[in-house]
Amino acid sequence: MESKRPHQIDFPDKLYYKIGEVSEIADVPTYVLRFWQTEFKKIKPKRTPSGQRLYRKKDVDLVLKIKHLLYNKKFTIQGAKQHLRGYEKDSEEKIPAQTL
Template sequence: MPDNSPTQNELEPIPGKRYFTIGEAAKLCDLKPHVLRYWEQEFDQIQPVKRSNRRYYQRQDLLLIRQIRSLLYDQGFTIGGARQWLKGDHASDDTKQYRQLLKQTISELEDIRDLLKTVR
């Protein structure tokens, strides 16, 4: 049976809001909410904000979830293999440092963007 699920590039763009409910996150990542809850247990990197027993995902969470989805569904990784890949066990030390610097830069740019939105 052919796999008709969309690839990461075919998913709808992530809207420019700060927080997403689990239902919104699941829809944007083409997953079921129970899959997101399960992945939170399997991947330490997924840490939605929890308030009043509800989960709120941020943009960086959705990007990470989409990457995990691609590793598992598109590239055929196992959960253990995806976990190792995300931890950078496949990469050299230079690549790990570059990846960390890139994540930090993206985070800082998103903070600047959010600050500029409030200034208007």
């Protein structure tokens, strides 16, 4: 049985999610999602010709991780950005510690 991280929740498996759906899944207002999109460049919803945001599953997962860092772990925006950058680097490759 696979255990979930605290920020992972079950939500419908779809190709795209509208901002209202993401707001409901993450339990944050739509204006917060729009703000996070400006602060966290990795959140890149597609736009319809009318300008509506369409989030992919990976965007929703990232929103949930950001919410967990900011609301549960009490990170600042800057701290969450640094944590996410460090998380990406760690997952790409492990860098050995240098001794001086």
